[in-house]
Amino acid sequence: MTFEVTILGSNAAVPAFGRHPSAQILNVNEQLYLIDCGEGTQIRMNDHNIRRHRINQIFISHLHGDHIFGLIGLLTSYSLGQRTEQIDIFGPAGLQEFLEVQIKISQSHLTYPLNVHTVDPTQATLIFSDRNLTVTTIPLDHRIPACGYLFREKKRLLNVIPEKLIEYGIDFKQINEIKKGGKGTNAKGEAFDNASLTLPPYIPRSFAYCSDTAYKPDIIPLIKEIDLLYHEATFSEDKTENAIATKHSTAKEAAMIAKAAEVENLLIGHFSSRYHDLNILLHEAKSVFSNTQLAIEGITFPVKIRRSI
Amino acid sequence: MTFEVTILGSNAAVPAFGRHPSAQILNVNEQLYLIDCGEGTQIRMNDHNIRRHRINQIFISHLHGDHIFGLIGLLTSYSLGQRTEQIDIFGPAGLQEFLEVQIKISQSHLTYPLNVHTVDPTQATLIFSDRNLTVTTIPLDHRIPACGYLFREKKRLLNVIPEKLIEYGIDFKQINEIKKGGKGTNAKGEAFDNASLTLPPYIPRSFAYCSDTAYKPDIIPLIKEIDLLYHEATFSEDKTENAIATKHSTAKEAAMIAKAAEVENLLIGHFSSRYHDLNILLHEAKSVFSNTQLAIEGITFPVKIRRSI
Numbered sequence: 001m002t003f004e005v006t007i008l009g010s011n012a013a014v015p016a017f018g019r020h021p022s023a024q025i026l027n028v029n030e031q032l033y034l035i036d037c038g039e040g041t042q043i044r045m046n047d048h049n050i051r052r053h054r055i056n057q058i059f060i061s062h063l064h065g066d067h068i069f070g071l072i073g074l075l076t077s078y079s080l081g082q083r084t085e086q087i088d089i090f091g092p093a094g095l096q097e098f099l100e101v102q103i104k105i106s107q108s109h110l111t112y113p114l115n116v117h118t119v120d121p122t123q124a125t126l127i128f129s130d131r132n133l134t135v136t137t138i139p140l141d142h143r144i145p146a147c148g149y150l151f152r153e154k155k156r157l158l159n160v161i162p163e164k165l166i167e168y169g170i171d172f173k174q175i176n177e178i179k180k181g182g183k184g185t186n187a188k189g190e191a192f193d194n195a196s197l198t199l200p201p202y203i204p205r206s207f208a209y210c211s212d213t214a215y216k217p218d219i220i221p222l223i224k225e226i227d228l229l230y231h232e233a234t235f236s237e238d239k240t241e242n243a244i245a246t247k248h249s250t251a252k253e254a255a256m257i258a259k260a261a262e263v264e265n266l267l268i269g270h271f272s273s274r275y276h277d278l279n280i281l282l283h284e285a286k287s288v289f290s291n292t293q294l295a296i297e298g299i300t301f302p303v304k305i306r307r308s309i
Numbered sequence: 310m311t312f313e314v315t316i317l318g319s320n321a322a323v324p325a326f327g328r329h330p331s332a333q334i335l336n337v338n339e340q341l342y343l344i345d346c347g348e349g350t351q352i353r354m355n356d357h358n359i360r361r362h363r364i365n366q367i368f369i370s371h372l373h374g375d376h377i378f379g380l381i382g383l384l385t386s387y388s389l390g391q392r393t394e395q396i397d398i399f400g401p402a403g404l405q406e407f408l409e410v411q412i413k414i415s416q417s418h419l420t421y422p423l424n425v426h427t428v429d430p431t432q433a434t435l436i437f438s439d440r441n442l443t444v445t446t447i448p449l450d451h452r453i454p455a456c457g458y459l460f461r462e463k464k465r466l467l468n469v470i471p472e473k474l475i476e477y478g479i480d481f482k483q484i485n486e487i488k489k490g491g492k493g494t495n496a497k498g499e500a501f502d503n504a505s506l507t508l509p510p511y512i513p514r515s516f517a518y519c520s521d522t523a524y525k526p527d528i529i530p531l532i533k534e535i536d537l538l539y540h541e542a543t544f545s546e547d548k549t550e551n552a553i554a555t556k557h558s559t560a561k562e563a564a565m566i567a568k569a570a571e572v573e574n575l576l577i578g579h580f581s582s583r584y585h586d587l588n589i590l591l592h593e594a595k596s597v598f599s600n601t602q603l604a605i606e607g608i609t610f611p612v613k614i615r616r617s618i
Binding site: 013014016018020039040042043046064068070072073077081095098107143 | 322323324325327329348352372373377381382385386389390404406407411414415452
């Protein structure tokens, strides 16, 4: 089953050096979830062959322009493509008015239901759940209300060992019950313990998106031991004053969060336009947390399955 | 003196085949004028090395999304670059509310004065004038209020012939007066007719932007004998029904307008996403008006000086 993140934009504030404002696609089992939507996101989707019709949910971290100015273009393009499937957008208060006025003035007519859900960015709340995953907000600390999102796969079923069913003569029609933890019974009426027929399920995979935010250790318990953390790293450590003034993080701070939360991997992004070469940010983060990568646009980061012990 | 048009976007409705929504830059004497501003225009400016700080005026044809969704990103990026120079935007009613709400919700703070001027798209009106040019609206026929813009260089001064001043012993301090039509006088008090000292000025150059619009012969007198006409050509002739239904033009209709108006050159654009290969549109237009070119993105079309007879 797919669980991977594709970066569509990872620059801060303004486009620069061929980098674009924030947008990411989380692909879980071929269902796509869009996270933030800076200007030109729909164009990046074309560039990177994203099957945009597979997006039904959009998660917005905060209402600064470099995270939302691409929404109206995407939403109206869906209509020009005669989309009929509902779209749900989650984000802080204000999104509804923001979109309604743009739709009204541009005399756009949506061909599908659009539901805007206002989230409370001040506390961790389960805001969405479908057959693939749950989504929980992560309160962040920025100049305006902002939250991250924790995406966690639904708990998986047990893995049935087919060879055992054959060995014991258990009809495969029982497979769904066994996956859920039930016993197996063969034609002779002999019952077999679930443990003898299955392997443990893999640990549900998890991804957290934390941008934009000042260094905020409060989030550590919320993202403890997750598989992949995207944390903004707008500045390098020598620009700590800028980071504090603008409520952004340094690459070192992003890595400190990753280390303290004992995550598997860290992606850093939301790069300031002052950095043409991003290696300063990468090296700084890796000196604290070695499993760090740059969130380079167009790159897909798959999350590996970890077997439970 | 420069007078040239650079295409930043010439696709209709949605981005496709690497083509982007409408935007153009008119460069007159190194002052830049932006015409329409589809999503991603600021990114196209980066791609094509447009010196965006030289833009002080923006002209919007109508409020459909593919002509305006890039405005907010550009305007807020100017602020992030600490711009202080005023910007004037001209367009149909609604632009002010459209921009105000986006600025408010994204909590953007403009660092420069922004003046939105509502134009009446139903009648040809002089709406702007500076040292380089005048701008007049061109009423168009679209599904919502829409107008084109006619950009015409200011009348040029006479061209002084330096050799004649030397020959007659006329002090060069008189050059500005002679350029304006005055006589020249030498140290002996001899006066020389202006006609003997000057050549006629070149004909002021002109460019008209006509998009989006149904076929509308009423505009012909307004653009008579101009140097360069950009006219939308969303469809080919076999899609005339679509053109009528959506109030767009075919390539043939664009060429018919150019021919009847006796313009020097025609640029066609606002291509429907149904056309990957644009040659069908080019050939159709050229069969009616041979001086036709496709408005390909990234290409700059200079307007040549025509000497008056």
